[in-house]
Amino acid sequence: MMESLAYFHFLRPVWLLMLLLIAALWFWSRADVKGEATMQTKGIAPHLQRALQVGGEAGTTFRPLDAVFLIAGLLTLGVAGPSWTRAANPLLANSAPLVVALKVTPSMLTGDLAPSRLERAQFKLQDFLEQRAGARTAVVAYAGSAHRVSPLTEDANILRPLLDSLSPEIMPVEGADASAALTLAQDVLSTADTPGAILFLLDDFDPADVAVFSQERGAARPPVIFLVAASTAVSLPQLERIPNAEVIRLTTDDTDLNRIERRLDAVYVSAMAGDERLRWQDRGWWLAWPAALLTLAWFRRGWTMRWVILASLMFGISTPTTARAEGWIDWFLTPDQQGQLAYNDLEFSTAGALFTDPYWRGYAKFRAGEYEEAAQVFGRITTPEAALGQGLALIRNREYRPAIAAFETALERRADYPQAQHNLAVAQAILDFVETTREQSDTGEDSGIGADDIVFDNEEGRGADSAVVVPEGDSTPLTGAQWLSMIDTDMGDFLRGRFLLDNARVGN
Structure with missing residues (x-):
């Protein structure tokens, strides 16, 4: 909220001139009341004046007319259109994109955070993905090299099996190259429509990487959040020297996630405020609520203003509305x-x-x-x-x-x-x-090939189909469990092979 107030302005500031008129009328009404009080008390002894006055000195009580001026001031501010946020683009996600860089090294298997630092970080990240439902998130794993686990996606179900498969055994190079992870995360964020942030889940940080994180590569570096997955005995003072970064300790509750979400909200608000294609949101309707509460004071004894109530009713009856009358909320x-x-x-x-x-x-x-x-x-x-x-x-x-x-x-x-x-x-x-x-998906049904036949594509015959009929003797069809056992579902092997290919491409 504090970041949003930095963009506070009025959409129709010319209406603020009405405040001068309202203030002048209020001062004039106050002066008039004091003048009448002076005329009424002239010639009366001072001690009798104090005894006859009710409610203190004349002109110091809050009068019904003061409430009218206060309400008029609030409504004038509302008409002026206070605004501090842009209207969200409905075609874009309503949260900043995020790239998560997870450190996957043997040190992350330490058990000071049960069951281990890596598993706690994975659990915390899965909770965060549920909290960010519908927001775009990508994952990068790094050890001695950095690798993209997934691109930016809104589907948390895609990320869960990939996260569960991350372990130090599948990383092709030993080490902890956070600078490589930063470079890869920036490349992933460059494909997003709006500016985003980078979240590092780690237990240690090489001081030699501070210089890389402190320098800007062309454009300004995205904000970085460090979520430390280690016990409080582990101190990382080098992280405090990195500009445009925030250090958060992993907690047992959602305190850490809420701090991360607030930081991402600030990034999103700043990005939207700089997008000139989006219109500013008119927040003037907020001031209608205190104005409505002040009108309740008119029902006090001696405060009733029948002419105002009548005018409000007439205005409500004569003003058309497009809201559907499907309940009191309308x-x-x-x-x-x-x-x-x-x-x-x-x-x-x-x-x-x-x-x-x-x-x-x-x-x-x-x-x-x-x-x-x-x-x-x-x-x-x-x-x-x-x-x-x-x-x-x-x-x-x-x-x-x-x-x-x-x-x-x-x-x-x-x-x-x-x-x-x-x-x-x-x-x-x-x-x-x-x-x-x-x-290429000709099933061979027109040529009389049955459902139990095996069809191979013959490249030398330029697409001619070759059919091999499965013998029907004593062969027994495979059960569902046997079929499933034949399917390779180990995502760890998949990621290990992909990471090795990444390193091979870099080497070439």
């Missing part, structure tokens, strides 16, 4: 505000039904998995961002040709649109793969 919140509350609670389907803003409606339906409805909503908007959203929804719905057309429409509306260009290339690659696979 008296206080607009459909978009209700939709935002449902969206924040991850009730995307409900939010999609509540939103009237087309961008938020389409994005909520997209997050709810209602891709066809989301594509229809985005298709009714004539902006490049909407065409991009339509293409993303269509590609999730496996409608690749319409998705390509949507991305091409986005590029027609904005020629320099890297997100549309990237997704167009992805959609075309997927379509080519699907069509090629479909052409």
Whole structure:
């Protein structure tokens, strides 16, 4: 919240001039009251004046008219449009992207944090992924070399088996090269649409790497958060010398995760504030609540202002409203505000039904998995961002040709649109793969080959199929358990092989 207040300003500052008029009228009313009190007490002895006065000195009590001026001031500030945050882009995640660099070395197997430092870090990271549901996260593992475990993804289910498989045995090079992990994490973040941050989970840090973390590579280095997975007996003072970094100790509760989330929120707010394409959020409606509470004072005995109540009723009757009368909440919140509350609670389907803003409606339906409805909503908007959203929804719905057309429409509306260009290339690659696979997936049914036949592709025969019939003698079909036992599901072997290939490419 404190980071947001750095961007505080008024959207319509000209309305602040009304405060001068309100203040002048208030001073005039106060002076008039004092003048009347002086006229009424002239010629009365001072000791009798004090005895006859009720409520202290004249002009010091809070009067109904003072409440009117205070309410007018609050409403004027609200009309002026106070703002300190940008309206979120519904086509982007509402949190900063994060790259997690996990140290995977023998020292992380130490048991000062039960069951071990590495397992505690993995457990903590999985909890954090659940807390960041819907936010983009990538994972990098490092020892003597750094390797990308996964790209930026919103699906935590993809990351869990990969995290569980990380161990020092699969790392191809011994050591603890944090600078290599930083370089790789920055490369991953460079593909994101918005600035992000880097989270290091480690138990030790080589002081020689401080210089690398302190220097900037071209653009400003992303903020770095160090989550120390070691007992309090382990001291890492070298981390305090790194600029634009925060050091957090791993805790048994969610205190550490909450601190990380606040830091990421600050990064996200700063990134949104610098995006001139986004409009500022008007927070003036917040001031309506204290103004409404002050009106309750008018129901005190002697404070009733029937003319104000009558005017309010007439104004409420004559003002049209677009809010749907589906309950008492419609008296206080607009459909978009209700939709935002449902969206924040991850009730995307409900939010999609509540939103009237087309961008938020389409994005909520997209997050709810209602891709066809989301594509229809985005298709009714004539902006490049909407065409991009339509293409993303269509590609999730496996409608690749319409998705390509949507991305091409986005590029027609904005020629320099890297997100549309990237997704167009992805959609075309997927379509080519699907069509090629479909052409090569002749099952041989037309040639009389049965379901129990084994078909091999004969490259020398230019695609001619060769069939080998499985003998039906005493052969017994494999059970489901036997099939599963034949499938290699060891993600550790997969990651070890991929890391070795990474090192081989670097060596070449």
